[in-house]
Amino acid sequence: MKVLVSDSISSKGVEILKKAGFEVDVKTGLKPEELKSIIGEYDALIIRSATKVTAEIIDAADKLKVIGRAGTGVDNVDKIAATKKGIVVMNTPGGNTITTAEHAIAMLFSLARRIPQATASMKSGKWEKKKFMGVELYNKTIGIIGLGRIGSEVAKRTQCMGMNVLAYDPFLSDERAEELGITKTDLDKIFAEADFITIHTPLTSETKYLINKNTIEKMKKGVYIINCARGGIVNEKDLYDAIQSGKVAGAALDVFEKEPPEEGYALITDERVICTPHLGASTLEAQENVAVAIAEQVVDYLINGTIRNA
Ligand code: NAD
Numbered sequence: 001m002k003v004l005v006s007d008s009i010s011s012k013g014v015e016i017l018k019k020a021g022f023e024v025d026v027k028t029g030l031k032p033e034e035l036k037s038i039i040g041e042y043d044a045l046i047i048r049s050a051t052k053v054t055a056e057i058i059d060a061a062d063k064l065k066v067i068g069r070a071g072t073g074v075d076n077v078d079k080i081a082a083t084k085k086g087i088v089v090m091n092t093p094g095g096n097t098i099t100t101a102e103h104a105i106a107m108l109f110s111l112a113r114r115i116p117q118a119t120a121s122m123k124s125g126k127w128e129k130k131k132f133m134g135v136e137l138y139n140k141t142i143g144i145i146g147l148g149r150i151g152s153e154v155a156k157r158t159q160c161m162g163m164n165v166l167a168y169d170p171f172l173s174d175e176r177a178e179e180l181g182i183t184k185t186d187l188d189k190i191f192a193e194a195d196f197i198t199i200h201t202p203l204t205s206e207t208k209y210l211i212n213k214n215t216i217e218k219m220k221k222g223v224y225i226i227n228c229a230r231g232g233i234v235n236e237k238d239l240y241d242a243i244q245s246g247k248v249a250g251a252a253l254d255v256f257e258k259e260p261p262e263e264g265y266a267l268i269t270d271e272r273v274i275c276t277p278h279l280g281a282s283t284l285e286a287q288e289n290v291a292v293a294i295a296e297q298v299v300d301y302l303i304n305g306t307i308r309n310a
């Protein structure tokens with residue numbers, strides 16, 4: 001059987017696929033038409049976030065049995081088209097949880113202490129000690145939207161930092177909230193009381209533009225917003241306007257509505273916005289975890305017919 005790996009994954013994953021006796025082609029950076037022209041040869045496709053597995057690609061995938069996402073989000077796969085064709089879509093949601101939570105925490109500290117801006121200033125030869133006055137996180141309120149794997153880890157870490165944690169997740173049970181020692185609340189309370197808001201939901205029809213002009217209006221003046229979940233949960237135009245008006249003091253973004261964004265994109269060039277190019281899951285540990293997990297899962301499915309999402 002043949003496996004196509006179309007985004008870069010740790011070589012440990014590729015080794016597992018080869019050891020299982022599969023023929024593996026690693027071809028990254030394919031244009032949609034290139035992927036479409038070769039996908040018909042493959043039994044399995046392994047991706048990260050760059051490959052867009054559209055209905056058109058799936059239509060051309062005559063032998064494909066499984067699409068494996070080395071990571072969490074499967075919003076780059078047309079799951080309805082895949083399911084109609086009997087193609088299993090699997091992911092590895094646990095492998096990058098800690099790494100992504102750590103990235104959100106790094107964003108939180110960087111926002112509060114303006115570390116990226118101060119670094120850029122010093123690198124340009126300046127010593128602007130007065131300009132970069134920060135804020136303490138201790139005793140501040142953080143609103144966490146989405147208390148799944150990553151949100152829960154962010155909650156544990158921010159509790160340890162002495163922050164007051166408010167959490168909103170419509171699917172969070174009372175038992176789980178109690179286990180985490182978290183105050184379960186509604187969105188309006190988060191908007192009214194949080195000094196920092198961090199988002200950890202999937203992008204769905206309910207979460208699309210969850211942060212928009214109207215919801216920002218309900219927030220405290222000087223709030224900071226962090227998005228390490230998915231582009232499109234935050235309405236970037238509304239965020240930009242709110243930063244210009246001073247309603248939002250700053251934002252930390254790892255994910256964007258369009259990735260990569262256009263060169264010179266005003267939201268990114270604004271000094272109050274700090275950003276990373278979708279690096280949430282980018283540690284050696286997480287990338288090894290997700291590559292090994294997806295390779296094992298794909299092998300297990302193609303050989304034994306077992307479906308799992310680790
Ligand atoms: P998860 O499924 O474990 O948790 C998501 C949580 O969001 C769930 O508890 C769910 O109940 C909750 N949720 C769903 N709809 C909601 C709503 N309308 N309001 C509030 N909560 C809602 O997922 P996870 O592994 O914690 O991942 C969270 C997000 O982070 C996903 O979007 C994922 O794609 C993204 N992610 C990004 C990176 C990155 O590189 N930046 C890395 C990993 C994951």
Ligand code: MLT
Pocket residue numbers: 048049070071072073074096278280281
């Ligand atoms: C994910 O959903 O796992 C993230 O987008 C991380 C990634 O693969 O880059």
